[in-house]
Amino acid sequence: xxxxxxxxxxxxxxxxxxxxxxxxxxxxxxxxxxxxxxxxxxxxxxxxxxxxxxxxxxxxxxxxxxxxxxxxxxxxxxxxxxxxxxxxxxxxxxxxxxxxxxxxxxxxxxxxxxxxxxxxxxxxxxxxxxxxxxxxxxxxxxxxxxxxxxxxxxxxxxxxxxxxxxxxxxxxxxxxxxxxxxxxxxxxxxxxxxxxxxxxxxxxxxxxxxxxxxxxxxxxxxxxxxxxxxxxxxxxxxxxxxxxxxxxxxxxxxxxxxxxxxxxxxxxxxxxxxxxxxxxxxxxxxxxxxxxxxxxxxxxxxxxxxxxxxxxxxxxxx
Amino acid sequence: xxxxxxxxxxxxxxxxxxxxxxxxxxxxxxxxxxxxxxxxxxxxxxxxxxxxxxxxxxxxxxxxxxxxxxxxxxxxxxxxxxxxxxxxxxxxxxxxxxxxxxxxxxxxxxxxxxxxxxxxxxxxxxxxxxxxxxxxxxxxxxxxxxxxxxxxxxxxxxxxxxxxxxxxxxxxxxxxxxxxxxxxxxxxxxxxxxxxxxxxxxxxxxxxxxxxxxxxxxxxxxxxxxxxxxxxxxxxxxxxxxxxxxxxxxxxxxxxxxxxxxxxxxxxxxxxxxxxxxxxxxxxxxxxxxxxxxxxxxxxxxxxxxxxxxxxxxxxxxxxxxxxxxxxxxxxx
Numbered sequence: 151x152x153x154x155x156x157x158x159x160x161x162x163x164x165x166x167x168x169x170x171x172x173x174x175x176x177x178x179x180x181x182x183x184x185x186x187x188x189x190x191x192x193x194x195x196x197x198x199x200x201x202x203x204x205x206x207x208x209x210x211x212x213x214x215x216x217x218x219x220x221x222x223x224x225x226x227x228x229x230x231x232x233x234x235x236x237x238x239x240x241x242x243x244x245x246x247x248x249x250x251x252x253x254x255x256x257x258x259x260x261x262x263x264x265x266x267x268x269x270x271x272x273x274x275x276x277x278x279x280x281x282x283x284x285x286x287x288x289x290x291x292x293x294x295x296x297x298x299x300x301x302x303x304x305x306x307x308x309x310x311x312x313x314x315x316x317x318x319x320x321x322x323x324x325x326x327x328x329x330x331x332x333x334x335x336x337x338x339x340x341x342x343x344x345x346x347x348x349x350x351x352x353x354x355x356x357x358x359x360x361x362x363x364x365x366x367x368x369x370x371x372x373x374x375x376x377x378x379x380x381x382x383x384x385x386x387x388x389x390x391x392x393x394x395x396x397x398x399x400x401x402x403x404x405x406x407x408x409x410x411x412x413x414x415x416x417x418x419x420x421x422x423x424x425x426x427x428x429x430x431x432x433x434x435x436x437x438x439x440x441x442x443x444x445x446x447x448x449x450x451x452x453x454x455x456x457x458x459x460x461x462x463x464x465x466x467x468x
Numbered sequence: 469x470x471x472x473x474x475x476x477x478x479x480x481x482x483x484x485x486x487x488x489x490x491x492x493x494x495x496x497x498x499x500x501x502x503x504x505x506x507x508x509x510x511x512x513x514x515x516x517x518x519x520x521x522x523x524x525x526x527x528x529x530x531x532x533x534x535x536x537x538x539x540x541x542x543x544x545x546x547x548x549x550x551x552x553x554x555x556x557x558x559x560x561x562x563x564x565x566x567x568x569x570x571x572x573x574x575x576x577x578x579x580x581x582x583x584x585x586x587x588x589x590x591x592x593x594x595x596x597x598x599x600x601x602x603x604x605x606x607x608x609x610x611x612x613x614x615x616x617x618x619x620x621x622x623x624x625x626x627x628x629x630x631x632x633x634x635x636x637x638x639x640x641x642x643x644x645x646x647x648x649x650x651x652x653x654x655x656x657x658x659x660x661x662x663x664x665x666x667x668x669x670x671x672x673x674x675x676x677x678x679x680x681x682x683x684x685x686x687x688x689x690x691x692x693x694x695x696x697x698x699x700x701x702x703x704x705x706x707x708x709x710x711x712x713x714x715x716x717x718x719x720x721x722x723x724x725x726x727x728x729x730x731x732x733x734x735x736x737x738x739x740x741x742x743x744x745x746x747x748x749x750x751x752x753x754x755x756x757x758x759x760x761x762x763x764x765x766x767x768x769x770x771x772x773x774x775x776x777x778x779x780x781x782x783x784x785x786x787x788x789x790x791x792x793x794x795x796x797x798x799x800x801x
Contacts, residue, residue, distance in 0.1 A: 237634075
């Protein structure tokens with residue numbers, strides 16, 4: 151996935167010279183996970199900017215640069231550090247377009263590496279999409295395959311809205327086919343990653359491969375699950391979810407943020423509002439427990455849903 | 469001791485600038501004052517749906533800085549931003565309508581008092597959260613440097629903003645990027661009710677520039693010619709590639725933090741009166757007459773013209789309707 155993201159950045163920087171990349175260690179080092187590798191050499195220090203450790207500062211500056219005509223792509227090293235620039239994202243990036251009745255636009259992409267996998271503990275492993283999902287005016291995207299990562303990042307850079315782009319750490323080194331040549335994947339459209347008639351599983355971000363693994367195992371037992379990857383979490387492709395649920399009559403939502411007040415809660419509520427009569431069972435939620443993520447591997451592993459958890463949830467309502 | 473440099477002007481500078489420039493500065497300040505007085509009146513009548521943080525007493529700062537800005541330059545202002553819009557020539561009728569939340573306002577009434585802006589006139593945005601415009605300005609400067617070399621952004625903020633992290637992160641970024649940002653600190657000495665003496669570790673905000681290698685300058689913020697001249701000198705260098713600077717203007721707001729705050733619980737009557745005696749508008753008028761650069765008559769004519777404009781703007785704003793309810797969901801992603 152790292153290479154796919156790198157290609158997306160390179161291609162968009164070649165296509166549009168207003169695109170700049172900035173963040174901690176994105177230049178000389180090429181990003182701590184090398185997502186921005188080689189960009190400094192190709193595009194120079196005016197467009198690939200190593201910033202100080204100053205998230206509120208450089209996210210604010212990106213907003214200013216965007217208002218003035220550039221299209222900044224900002225890297226936040228760990229999604230947890232979004233807490234350090236919450237003010238600029240929540241009170242400015244998301245508000246300016248609306249509060250000026252559309253006169254101003256803030257075309258920034260804030261890329262953030264998200265989730266567990268390094269054993270770094272509670273303030274370096276969070277999946278904080280839900281912090282921002284309650285903020286109208288932002289788009290929130292998270293890919294689960296290299297192909298999606300590239301196509302979605304390209305679309306995010308071209309979009310005039312501020313986009314938060316969550317890159318799951320645990321999928322960074324996953325390999326997968328990426329189409330040759332130019333392509334984009336539209337924001338706001340879900341992808342049905344597996345067809346099935348017995349139950350709908352909506353899986354978010356790094357939970358997609360786990361949901362697919364669960365679906366394969368369930369298939370051996372005669373349960374055909376449909377797996378939907380929304381890819382864009384806000385605005386959500388409600389049509390895709392609702393129409394699938396109307397066909398399968400059952401729904402499991404899989405996310406890896408804490409369960410309470412989460413994505414699953416919103417999806418369950420929306421499905422109840424729009425497809426209650428089609429449900430043959432209560433909506434089941436699979437999510438992280440409501441605790442900070444501890445470092446010890448024995449405990450840390452309990453905070454991330456597995457394919458087994460998904461299977462269990464499916465079986466509880468089929 | 470001050471690290472920042474005081475800039476003072478003598479009477480010769482007034483003569484050198486000449487009647488035309490001085491009268492134009494007078495007109496701008498008078499327009500700012502009268503606009504704000506009328507907004508305060510409308511607020512007291514219950515016609516302003518939000519707070520109204522008026523600028524009365526600080527006019528020399530906005531007028532002196534903005535008179536140095538040219539087409540393609542930008543201003544980033546704050547919650548106390550009406551008068552910066554006035555100084556940049558934003559049409560008063562749409563400005564007033566915006567403050568009243570009306571459909572003919574600059575942002576169709578959505579932004580209100582604390583977000584008045586018009587990029588077409590150079591006012592890029594008004595940031596209603598203290599200090600947040602400081603890093604934003606660094607990015608505006610970064611982009612201007614690349615897209616429109618020679619252009620600058622003036623970022624206004626108050627003394628209170630120098631205590632929030634955004635100030636420090638923003639100044640550092642602007643400095644390492646050599647971004648063409650004029651940071652204008654309007655030191656009116658109170659962050660809402662808290663005196664700078666109780667909240668701030670330095671006497672001069674401009675001194676904080678030295679921590680970021682940003683040159684600091686201080687002026688009498690009630691002397692429009694001093695503000696004008698200091699800005700002119702700083703921008704001359706900045707347009708040629710010098711990096712950011714901080715210009716601290718020592719001034720005072722006559723009213724409270726906003727119109728609804730009498731401002732008396734934390735300031736003495738004597739202190740307020742002392743500053744009212746230093747009124748920047750009266751002060752320029754006295755100088756103009758004293759130096760024989762303008763007559764009472766010329767000044768009166770300017771005032772009458774402005775009175776009319778302000779009255780028309782307020783009438784327009786009051787008569788303008790509120791936006792229709794079906795606009796609520798427009799411009800949302």
